[in-house]
Amino acid sequence: MNVRKAGWWFVAPAVIVLGVFFFLPVLAALAMSLTDFDLYALSDSANLRFVGLQNYGRLLTEPLFWKALGNTLYFVALGVPLSICASLGSALLVNSKLARFRNVFRTIFFAPVVTTLVAVAVVWRYIFHTRYGFLNYGLSELGLAPIDWMGDPHWAMPAIVILAVWKNFGYNMIILLAALQSIPEDLYEAARIDGASGWQLFRHVTLPSLAPVLMLVSILTMTGYFQLFAEPYVMTEGGPLQSTLSVLYFMYEEGFKWWSLGRASAVAFLLFVLMFAVTALQLRMGRREVSA
Amino acid sequence: MKRTLPTIAVNTMLVVGGALVAFPLVWMVSVSFMPRGAASTFPPPFFPVDPTLANYRELFANHSAGRYMANSALVATIATLISLVINTMAGYAFAKLRFAGRDRLFKLLLGALVIPGQVTMIPLFALVKSLGLVSTYGGVIVPSMASIFGIFLVRQYALSLPDELLEAARIDGASEARIFFSIVMPLLKPILVTLAILTFLATWNDFMWPLIVLTDQKLHTLPVALAGLSREHVQDNELMMAGAVITVIPVLALFLAMQRYYIAGILAGGVKG
Numbered sequence: 340m341n342v343r344k345a346g347w348w349f350v351a352p353a354v355i356v357l358g359v360f361f362f363l364p365v366l367a368a369l370a371m372s373l374t375d376f377d378l379y380a381l382s383d384s385a386n387l388r389f390v391g392l393q394n395y396g397r398l399l400t401e402p403l404f405w406k407a408l409g410n411t412l413y414f415v416a417l418g419v420p421l422s423i424c425a426s427l428g429s430a431l432l433v434n435s436k437l438a439r440f441r442n443v444f445r446t447i448f449f450a451p452v453v454t455t456l457v458a459v460a461v462v463w464r465y466i467f468h469t470r471y472g473f474l475n476y477g478l479s480e481l482g483l484a485p486i487d488w489m490g491d492p493h494w495a496m497p498a499i500v501i502l503a504v505w506k507n508f509g510y511n512m513i514i515l516l517a518a519l520q521s522i523p524e525d526l527y528e529a530a531r532i533d534g535a536s537g538w539q540l541f542r543h544v545t546l547p548s549l550a551p552v553l554m555l556v557s558i559l560t561m562t563g564y565f566q567l568f569a570e571p572y573v574m575t576e577g578g579p580l581q582s583t584l585s586v587l588y589f590m591y592e593e594g595f596k597w598w599s600l601g602r603a604s605a606v607a608f609l610l611f612v613l614m615f616a617v618t619a620l621q622l623r624m625g626r627r628e629v630s631a
Numbered sequence: 632m633k634r635t636l637p638t639i640a641v642n643t644m645l646v647v648g649g650a651l652v653a654f655p656l657v658w659m660v661s662v663s664f665m666p667r668g669a670a671s672t673f674p675p676p677f678f679p680v681d682p683t684l685a686n687y688r689e690l691f692a693n694h695s696a697g698r699y700m701a702n703s704a705l706v707a708t709i710a711t712l713i714s715l716v717i718n719t720m721a722g723y724a725f726a727k728l729r730f731a732g733r734d735r736l737f738k739l740l741l742g743a744l745v746i747p748g749q750v751t752m753i754p755l756f757a758l759v760k761s762l763g764l765v766s767t768y769g770g771v772i773v774p775s776m777a778s779i780f781g782i783f784l785v786r787q788y789a790l791s792l793p794d795e796l797l798e799a800a801r802i803d804g805a806s807e808a809r810i811f812f813s814i815v816m817p818l819l820k821p822i823l824v825t826l827a828i829l830t831f832l833a834t835w836n837d838f839m840w841p842l843i844v845l846t847d848q849k850l851h852t853l854p855v856a857l858a859g860l861s862r863e864h865v866q867d868n869e870l871m872m873a874g875a876v877i878t879v880i881p882v883l884a885l886f887l888a889m890q891r892y893y894i895a896g897i898l899a900g901g902v903k904g
Contacts, residue, residue, distance in 0.1 A: 345807035346730025353721035356777035357740070360755065365746055367754035381757060432645050437638040440645075446890065447649045450656065453886040453893070455836045457854035458875035461861045462659045465868050471671050473658065505652065513897050566749055569838045573858050587749055587839075595843055600753050607750045614747065 368604045376601035394605035404606070406581055407589040408613075410496060414585065415564045418500045422560050423553065425504055426511035431545075433512070434519045445516070449509035456506065460573035463502045464489065467574075489575055492582035499570045499583055507563070511556040518552040519545070554625045558618055565614045586610045656879070663687070663873040670868045686873035696877060698849065699856040704881075706768055706841075706852055707834040710775045714830050715823060717777045722785025723815055727792060728807075737786075740779045748774075749839070756843055766847040775834055781826055784899055788822035789815070825896040828889050832882050853878045 372394055379386040398404045429448050433441050451459065466473050467488035475485040488498040526544050535543065567585040571577050577584035577592075586606060594603030658677070662670045663686055665679040690696040724730070725737050755774060756765075764770035792815065800810045816823070838854045845851055851859070857874045864870055886893055 342728050342801075342807065343730045346724045346728035346733060349720045349724035349728060349807075349811070350730075350736070352717045353777040353782060354736070356717060356773075357779065360758070360774045360776070361748075361751055362743070364751035364754040364758060365743075367757070368750050371754055371757075376757070381760060429648060432641060432648065435641045437641045438645055439642055444645050444649050446887070447653050449894075450883065450886070451652065453832055453836075453882055454656070455854050455875075455878045455882060457836075457838050457858050458878040459655065461857060461871050461875050462655050464861070465662070465670075465871065466655060466658070468868070471673055471675050471868070473654075473675050476674050505655070510897065513894055517898050562745075562747065566747055568749075569854075569858075572838075573861060576862075590749070590753075591839070591843075594753050594756075600757065604753045607753060611747060611750045615745065618745070 368607055371601055372605035372608050374601045376599075376604070378598040381598070381600065390601070394602045395609070398602065398605055398609065403581065403584070404586075404589060407584045407586045410582065410584055411565060411567060411586045413496055414500060414503075414567050415561055417497070418503050418564050419557060419561050421500065422504045422508050422564075423511065423557055425508035426515055426556065427549075427553075429508060430512045430515035430519055431541075434516055445512075448512055451506045452509040454506070456569045457573055459506060460502060460570050463498075463505075464574045467498050490579055492580045495575050495579060495583045499567075499574060502570055502574070503564065503567075507560065511560060514556055515549065515552060518549055522548045550625075554621070558621055561621070562614050562618065565610065565617075656883075659872050659875050659879070662869055663876045665869045667867070667869055670872075671866070686870045687877070689870060690873055690877065694856075694860060694874075695849075696853075696856075696874070699851055699853045700877060700881075702768075702850055703835055703852040703854075703878075706771050707831050709768070710772045710834045711827050711830045713772070713776045714778060714781060715827055718781035718826065719785050719816070719819065719823060720811070721777070722782045723789045723811065723819070725782065725786045726789035727794070727797060727815075740782065744779055744783075752840065752843065755840075759844060764844075766845055766850060768850065770844045771841050771852070774840065775830070775837075778830070781830065784826055784829075784896065785819065785822055787899060788819060792818055821892070821895070822899075824889070825892040825899075828885065828893050829896045832885065832893075835882050 373389060373391060374380070375388045375390050375394075377386075432438060433445050433448065438444070465471075467475075469475060469485060469487045469490065472488070474488070478485060486494050488494050522545065526548070527540060530540055530544050566587055568587040568591065571583040571585055571588055572591075575583045577588050587610065590603045590606040590610070593599050593606060661678055664682040664684070665676065666681055666683050666685060669676060669679065669681070687696075725733060751774075759765055759770045759773065762770075764773065796814065797810060800814055805814075835852075836854065837852075838858070841852045841855050842858070845855060848856075848859075857871075857878055860874060861871050
């Protein structure tokens with residue numbers, strides 16, 4: 340067997356699996372979003388009708404879809420910057436030469452990343468408990484009034500943001516830590532000789548060196564946060580007053596509660612287009628900043 | 632000593648931050664050993680006054696926790712083994728075997744990394760249903776049998792294998808399969824360990840797809856079962872914490888044991904952009 344043929348044999352299983360269970364469904368999602376695919380069509384495809392852009396049209400006039408979209412954007416807009424700040428802060432601390440037991444702290448900060456989202460959402464729901472939760476106990480010790488985290492539409496989404504930041508910041512911390520360690524020591528030396536203060540070192544040496552990596556991690560975090568689902572599913576079931584209903588949760592309910600699979604595919608596609616657009620915008624803004 | 636104040640500040644922030652981050656997990660374990668109702672008091676107790684295993688006993692005796700745990704372990708193990716073989720073969724081929732259309736195919740795969748898996752979920756369900764795999768272990772496993780990220784990870788590592796070694800084996804008359812299994816696989820061991828851990832943890836923790844495809848409760852994985860249980864037992868905090876412990880501890884232990892490999896994987900993946 341020659342090498343050329345062998346190459347194809349080696350990639351064939353991967354190509355078949357990805358083709359059938361990834362690329363085909365992506366194309367099928369687009370096709371399905373143009374039909375009224377429902378429970379009847381699932382049992383017999385003769386019941387399938389082509390409806391053109393009707394699913395999209397209906398979605399864009401449905402208040403609940405806009406609500407879900409707004410909630411998701413709120414989660415992203417609040418969660419991404421907070422996560423990046425936590426990641427950067429912890430990376431700087433763990434990287435500091437003054438710090439002791441750096442590996443221990445690195446492991447602690449990273450541990451939430453590997454935990455099961457559903458399980459820690461259950462734990463945090465208890466921490467947020469209005470009467471017996473530790474968070475309100477902490478607030479009462481500070482002399483503040485308790486917050487009805489899971490029951491107040493204004494607080495439910497911030498609560499989910501707290502969980503998401505806690506769960507995810509360690510991942511970017513590891514990436515930023517590696518980037519910090521690759522900044523040449525000479526840059527700091529030179530700046531110190533010029534009399535730069537600690538803050539100036541951070542502002543004019545560390546931050547610019549990290550800029551490309553910060554861009555990367557914020558895009559990765561953002562695309563991850565657009566896919567909010569398990570947290571509201573476990574903690575709030577999308578409530579109270581639909582204040583934590585995310586786009587993906589909306590898709591799940593359309594698809595697997597009401598079995599409007601055509602409409603659900605349209606939701607999935609709109610989410611994908613939105614993520615793509617925001618990523619492209621962020622990349623473009625990033626480039627301008629670097630060239631400016 | 633001018634250095635003292637910053638040293639104290641940095642270390643204090645680390646200790647406070649570490650305590651805050653570790654707190655939910657520590658409290659989870661602590662409350663799971665409290666008797667029913669003990670955690671529903673104010674102020675919330677930190678340590679169990681009267682430690683008990685009752686919650687764990689109830690989980691395994693009345694809520695089939697053992698079964699869900701076995702389901703999770705089975706699904707994660709099989710998915711890991713299959714995807715490891717498929718991704719390694721492809722990753723090695725993309726790195727070391729020249730074949731027609733190779734670079735174009737690889738670019739196509741990399742481009743597809745931007746497509747979130749959720750876009751495929753609805754048609755995937757229809758597909759899995761038409762294959763008769765709804766509510767089977769197979770249905771949960773099929774979409775994770777190969778991953779673009781896994782192929783990418785192996786390829787990056789395999790690029791560093793010396794071509795002379797492979798050529799020498801070919802001249803000696805070894806078949807491509809033989810070269811792969813007895814020369815390439817052993818050399819790829821570190822990245823295979825990394826990939827195995829990443830895949831195992833991802834499958835164990837996965838929620839949305841198993842939730843959709845496993846309609847039969849007997850086949851539920853731990854996260855799906857725990858989500859269901861937590862909706863029925865909203866007030867039983869101690870029981871829920873025990874459920875969270877048995878879900879989280881296996882993966883946390885695996886991570887702590889294999890930390891080095893796991894972090895290597897993240898860094899290899901993180902520089903892909």
